[in-house]
Amino acid sequence: MDIKIIEGGITAPKGFRASGVHCGIRKSRTKRDLALIVSEKRAAAAAVYTTNLVKGAPLTVTKDHIADGYAQAVICNSGNANTCNADGIEVAEKMAALAGEALGIPAEDVIVASTGVIGQRLDISPIAAGIPALTAALGDTCEEAAEAIMTTDTVMKSVAVSFEIGGVECRMGGIAKGSGMIHPNMATMLVFLTTDCAIAPEMLKKALSADVKNTFNMVSVDGDTSTNDMVSVLANGLAGNEPITAEGEEFGVFMKALNTITVHLCRAIAADGEGATKLLECRVTGAKDEAAAKTAAKSVICSSLLKAAMFGADANWGRVLCAVGYSGADVDVTTADVKFISAAGEVAVCENGAGIDFSEELAKKVLSEDEIDILVGFRDGDASAAAWGCDLTYDYVKINGDYRT
Amino acid sequence: MDIKIIEGGITAPKGFRASGVHCGIRKSRTKRDLALIVSEKRAAAAAVYTTNLVKGAPLTVTKDHIADGYAQAVICNSGNANTCNADGIEVAEKMAALAGEALGIPAEDVIVASTGVIGQRLDISPIAAGIPALTAALGDTCEEAAEAIMTTDTVMKSVAVSFEIGGVECRMGGIAKGSGMIHPNMATMLVFLTTDCAIAPEMLKKALSADVKNTFNMVSVDGDTSTNDMVSVLANGLAGNEPITAEGEEFGVFMKALNTITVHLCRAIAADGEGATKLLECRVTGAKDEAAAKTAAKSVICSSLLKAAMFGADANWGRVLCAVGYSGADVDVTTADVKFISAAGEVAVCENGAGIDFSEELAKKVLSEDEIDILVGFRDGDASAAAWGCDLTYDYVKINGDYRT
Numbered sequence: 001m002d003i004k005i006i007e008g009g010i011t012a013p014k015g016f017r018a019s020g021v022h023c024g025i026r027k028s029r030t031k032r033d034l035a036l037i038v039s040e041k042r043a044a045a046a047a048v049y050t051t052n053l054v055k056g057a058p059l060t061v062t063k064d065h066i067a068d069g070y071a072q073a074v075i076c077n078s079g080n081a082n083t084c085n086a087d088g089i090e091v092a093e094k095m096a097a098l099a100g101e102a103l104g105i106p107a108e109d110v111i112v113a114s115t116g117v118i119g120q121r122l123d124i125s126p127i128a129a130g131i132p133a134l135t136a137a138l139g140d141t142c143e144e145a146a147e148a149i150m151t152t153d154t155v156m157k158s159v160a161v162s163f164e165i166g167g168v169e170c171r172m173g174g175i176a177k178g179s180g181m182i183h184p185n186m187a188t189m190l191v192f193l194t195t196d197c198a199i200a201p202e203m204l205k206k207a208l209s210a211d212v213k214n215t216f217n218m219v220s221v222d223g224d225t226s227t228n229d230m231v232s233v234l235a236n237g238l239a240g241n242e243p244i245t246a247e248g249e250e251f252g253v254f255m256k257a258l259n260t261i262t263v264h265l266c267r268a269i270a271a272d273g274e275g276a277t278k279l280l281e282c283r284v285t286g287a288k289d290e291a292a293a294k295t296a297a298k299s300v301i302c303s304s305l306l307k308a309a310m311f312g313a314d315a316n317w318g319r320v321l322c323a324v325g326y327s328g329a330d331v332d333v334t335t336a337d338v339k340f341i342s343a344a345g346e347v348a349v350c351e352n353g354a355g356i357d358f359s360e361e362l363a364k365k366v367l368s369e370d371e372i373d374i375l376v377g378f379r380d381g382d383a384s385a386a387a388w389g390c391d392l393t394y395d396y397v398k399i400n401g402d403y404r405t
Numbered sequence: 406m407d408i409k410i411i412e413g414g415i416t417a418p419k420g421f422r423a424s425g426v427h428c429g430i431r432k433s434r435t436k437r438d439l440a441l442i443v444s445e446k447r448a449a450a451a452a453v454y455t456t457n458l459v460k461g462a463p464l465t466v467t468k469d470h471i472a473d474g475y476a477q478a479v480i481c482n483s484g485n486a487n488t489c490n491a492d493g494i495e496v497a498e499k500m501a502a503l504a505g506e507a508l509g510i511p512a513e514d515v516i517v518a519s520t521g522v523i524g525q526r527l528d529i530s531p532i533a534a535g536i537p538a539l540t541a542a543l544g545d546t547c548e549e550a551a552e553a554i555m556t557t558d559t560v561m562k563s564v565a566v567s568f569e570i571g572g573v574e575c576r577m578g579g580i581a582k583g584s585g586m587i588h589p590n591m592a593t594m595l596v597f598l599t600t601d602c603a604i605a606p607e608m609l610k611k612a613l614s615a616d617v618k619n620t621f622n623m624v625s626v627d628g629d630t631s632t633n634d635m636v637s638v639l640a641n642g643l644a645g646n647e648p649i650t651a652e653g654e655e656f657g658v659f660m661k662a663l664n665t666i667t668v669h670l671c672r673a674i675a676a677d678g679e680g681a682t683k684l685l686e687c688r689v690t691g692a693k694d695e696a697a698a699k700t701a702a703k704s705v706i707c708s709s710l711l712k713a714a715m716f717g718a719d720a721n722w723g724r725v726l727c728a729v730g731y732s733g734a735d736v737d738v739t740t741a742d743v744k745f746i747s748a749a750g751e752v753a754v755c756e757n758g759a760g761i762d763f764s765e766e767l768a769k770k771v772l773s774e775d776e777i778d779i780l781v782g783f784r785d786g787d788a789s790a791a792a793w794g795c796d797l798t799y800d801y802v803k804i805n806g807d808y809r810t
């Protein structure tokens with residue numbers, strides 16, 4: 001089960017090309033706003049979507065397009081979410097049609113996604129005008145597409161791995177955007193995954209649905225579940241492995257490769273949360289069951305008070321226990337231990353539900369690093385879980401106090 | 406059902422005295438940190454508490470003390486929550502014993518409350534040393550006690566009303582603290598209510614439990630449910646009315662008086678949320694049932710993104726609909742209307758789930774006021790609800806980035 005991190009992002013797997021251009025949806029000319037990902041062969045496709053009752057029009061169109069388990073391309077714009085618009089579906093269908101036409105594939109094989117402001121009509125003209133440049137720019141690099149899907153993100157998020165299925169080398173890559181309105185539920189942000197591994201659509205769907213529960217659904221930047229969250233994966237089979245059609249060792253390797261990609265992107269998304277200066281990872285151990293561990297871990301990551309304390313490098317661990325206590329998780333808080341760990345060391349602050357003496361100086365050092373692990377240990381059982389988030393900063397307020405202008 | 410707002414806070418009802426002193430729990434000498442409320446007669450008593458699994462020791466002691474439905478005094482310190490401490494119960498019992506001794510009443514008739522940092526041992530010495538001054542200061546003014554329970558609050562919160570039960574004038578008063586870690590569930594913050602109305606303990610409990618569901622449980626400053634939330638009420642019967650022992654018209658008047666007090670304090674708590682510059686009230690109408698209306702209203706009030714937008718006076722209404730959509734409320738978002746209203750006017754921004762043209766200039770004016778109403782209208786039925794919160798500001802981050810120092 002050797003999973004190697006490699007270069008190349010979504011274009012690392014065989015037969016995938018990508019591009020990104022500035023077509024004019026965003027006023028800023030320096031930021032690309034339209035992305036395209038294409039497989040040279042029709043690929044098994046799966047996606048998971050937001051559970052928000054308000055759903056972006058592109059999600060409805062995508063769901064329809066991949067109902068048969070296959071797709072060949074992804075088109076995505078940033079700068080406008082195409083959500084809560086009377087003509088949203090029509091515009092999303094038009095995006096697919098224009099991309100399909102330019103690529104010589106059916107519109108029904110195009111996945112559509114949008115991210116940006118909600119409730120402003122998305123004008124199709126800049127997209128129509130930009131598509132020739134977009135298709136002309138298709139190539140082996142992933143960066144342009146990764147940039148084109150960004151909104152308030154400050155860094156591009158991409159990763160790729162190689163793994164072996166039945167002795168054949170396969171590759172998988174992913175890009176993501178996600179900085180604010182990040183608190184996915186059953187899906188997340190925008191994440192596009194590609195792989196050349198041959199796998200049946202139903203197994204691809206199974207792998208993705210199982211994985212997101214422990215990865216993207218355990219990330220929160222601000223507790224707000226977006227209307228446009230989507231994770232999609234295209235598997236074109238060009239690696240040449242014997243297709244995965246059932247559970248077993250090979251499906252296990254595939255799941256492991258997928259999880260390597262998704263955890264990497266989760267951490268990248270949390271670390272680049274709007275205004276964030278620190279990546280927070282809460283690891284819960286010793287819980288009665290996985291549900292309790294996950295509920296507790298996510299509650300800690302979501303606490304505004306704890307997030308602000310982490311920004312200030314303040315070891316205010318009472319806020320950790322408080323967040324566990326109101327989470328609804330079935331845990332025995334009177335036996336909880338709490339520790340903070342970072343590259344600068346580790347500091348235990350609470351044992352058996354009560355505070356212990358600790359060095360404030362060491363705590364300050366530990367919490368001044370840019371990646372902080374918050375460990376919460378129970379004595380209820382042996383289930384564990386991890387959740388990812390970031391600190392709450394002045395810049396989060398600044399970014400969101402005037403997003404539209 | 407005439408409810409009149411009057412002066413006097415918790416000492417407005419007959420037979421109640423209060424005081425507040427600086428005893429030394431807080432380092433700052435300018436801020437009182439120990440409060441006392443006493444009824445000259447043993448009073449019917451009821452309280453509701455946090456649902457956080459982590460519960461402050463004072464709550465356990467109070468629950469025990471008012472199990473018989475009666476109490477005569479309240480002692481409360483700020484600066485330390487007496488929570489997650491190995492000797493917490495012992496210290497809370499000692500607070501009650503010292504107060505009881507000084508007042509010549511049983512310790513079992515004393516309600517105990519604490520608010521402040523979690524997980525630091527509460528030293529009983531300054532409290533013991535302060536009690537003589539505290540009892541000596543007992544008087545007819547409410548301000549000293551209202552100040553002594555404050556933490557990061559910037560204003561005192563007190564209110565009183567008069568009402569008639571069977572032709573007899575009764576009075577009720579309340580004080581509250583609550584600025585951060587405010588997202589009560591079944592109880593809230595620290596709120597102490599007094600009334601001279603004669604009412605049976607079981608009816609008092611019934612009134613309080615019913616009221617908090619629509620008032621304190623609908624307030625959120627930061628989504629964090631405290632470990633020490635408590636609302637208590639003492640009813641000493643000195644108004645001389647025929648005691649209320651069953652539901653009916655008089656119980657209705659009592660509920661109305663109680664609701665006038667609690668809504669006032671809810672608004673005061675939300676407006677003084679940590680770092681807040683604006684009071685937000687979300688009113689949902691036309692929902693299928695009360696549960697849907699409440700869930701939707703509270704979700705809007707809790708959205709970090711919306712709260713930041715309100716700070717920036719940005720009419721980013723997509724965030725309102727987004728928060729309704731992920732709330733879990735059973736509503737039809739495709740028929741939702743959204744309006745912002747303030748003293749500066751009113752601006753409709755969304756109709757039937759889709760954006761409409763509006764004047765950005767007017768919206769900016771409306772949202773620049775310090776009290777903003779967010780109206781969300783559905784066409785699902787005739788249930789409605791209100792929730793209270795505040796904007797998310799730089800100062801919230803500042804206050805909570807380094808609370809302990």
